[in-house]
């Protein structure tokens with residue numbers, strides 16, 4: 561991709577931005593990332609940002625003159641345009657199930673974990689910047705429910721952590737790495753042996769070592 565330009569708009573701490581970066585890393589692409597567009601700062605939720613994403617979210621991909629929103633759409637696009645190092649199964653049924661899990665992760669599982677649990681640790685809103693443990697407690701049932709579902713899916717051995725590192729892996733590992741790095745989250749993860757093994761395996765993947773460790 562000699563004269564091509566590939567830029568990911570969004571803050572580097574965002575798990576969804578990290579997903580797109582992992583895809584670029586896996587494919588060995590040259591890319592830039594951050595809250596800039598064409599070298600100019602564009603603040604999160606600024607008028608300019610809100611004009612670009614219909615729901616005012618990140619990431620947004622800029623590939624030459626083409627712009628694309630929504631993490632899963634971006635990852636599929638990158639996998640199609642840069643097909644070396646494929647990140648989706650070839651078999652039609654396996655691919656359909658992979659698509660299903662990408663939708664489930666992006667639409668159902670990741671956001672509740674961020675909004676109800678992780679954001680309280682990342683940006684504590686209690687007195688003197690303390691984590692509000694009552695809010696954390698409230699979020700725990702949903703956290704445990706989500707982790708149980710992921711652990712059960714891992715037990716089937718069909719979806720995540722297969723012979724190729726997939727878009728589904730790139731979607732879930734940033735959020736699991738955040739949880740794993742948080743003493744409170746790591747404690748919960750101890751009950752889920754398949755998830756623990758999966759996290760250990762994924763965090764040894766070179767792109768994850770570079771971005772998530």
Ligand SMILES: N[C@@H](CCC(=O)N[C@@H](CS)C(=O)NCC(=O)O)C(=O)O
Nearest residue numbers: 574575576617618619630631632666
């Ligand atoms: N549906 C979006 C979700 C992305 C998302 O929620 N990103 C967060 C940052 S991690 C965001 O932009 N939050 C701002 C907001 O919810 O208004 C996608 O899959 O790309």
